[in-house]
Amino acid sequence: MKNFLKLITLSIILIISLSCKDTKKNSGYELALITDIGTIDDKSFTQGSWEGLKKYAEEKGITYKYYKPAGKDTDSKIDSIYLAISSGAKLIVTPGYLFEPAIYKVQDTHPEINFVLLDGTPQDGTYTDFRIEKNVYAVLYAEEEAGFLAGYGVVKEGYTNLGVMGGMAEPSVIRFGYGFVQGADYAAKELGVKNIKIDYTYIGGYEPTPEVQTKASSWFIKGVQ
Incomplete structure (x- = not known):
């Protein structure tokens, strides 16, 4: 961040x-x-x-x-x-x-x-x-490229249980999220890893509300890295 x-x-x-x-x-x-x-x-x-x-x-x-x-x-x-x-x-x-x-x-x-x-x-x-x-x-930013590099990097670092929690489902956020998924998939194919899991959601805003914090905690509890 x-x-x-x-x-x-x-x-x-x-x-x-x-x-x-x-x-x-x-x-x-x-x-x-x-x-x-x-x-x-x-x-x-x-x-x-x-x-x-x-x-x-x-x-x-x-x-x-x-x-x-x-x-x-x-x-x-x-x-x-x-x-x-x-x-x-x-x-x-x-x-x-x-x-x-x-x-x-x-x-x-x-x-x-x-x-x-x-x-x-x-x-x-x-x-x-x-x-x-x-x-x-x-x-104009190419958010999908930044997202791709982020997803690619975390899989290369050895993470396999991933999570994408975007704010509002607006174009820039969507592009970043999709890029992240594609980058993670690309890295997984290079490494021959087949057990990549990605939880993906939009929370409808940018504030850490109690509901958002609860959702994030539930992801961590179930193993999202």
Whole structure:
């Protein structure tokens, strides 16, 4: 998990550095991150994004802040983006494909603001019109490749009773999970191992609720490694 966060953090630093070419010319420059399902301490994608933004901002002496939308709908995301802009943000990071419709709209209403959309491409909400304006830096990750390497690695390390407990069944999580299964299968074939077992589920969120902890404990009890 620490290596995953470090990788996300470093990638965000690189992305922001590419998007902030004129930072030194703006004394009041502010970086902003808008959260969604994840939080800045979720030990996952959003936390890695926030830590990367924070590290870059502190190294460059730039003010920064994160904003949490009041709701989960697109309008709430847009409201938070507008709030960030009114507070002085010149570059706004939005982690996750759920921001696609919001960025699709604000890239036109605020052409003077730079947006970084992680793991998504701006689209109209119906997946019929995709458009990236010059003020948007859209980044897509190959989660299936990371998942493949993870699955491959654990089987090569000798683990045979595996478990995949994803958060929400959203595209990036699904791709990682499927990649994990394929990587584990590939390594098993290379080693000639036939007793690989994988428990696979989505928990519908990203919080360690009592129900999730109970489920995880039951997996460990029955031998999931």
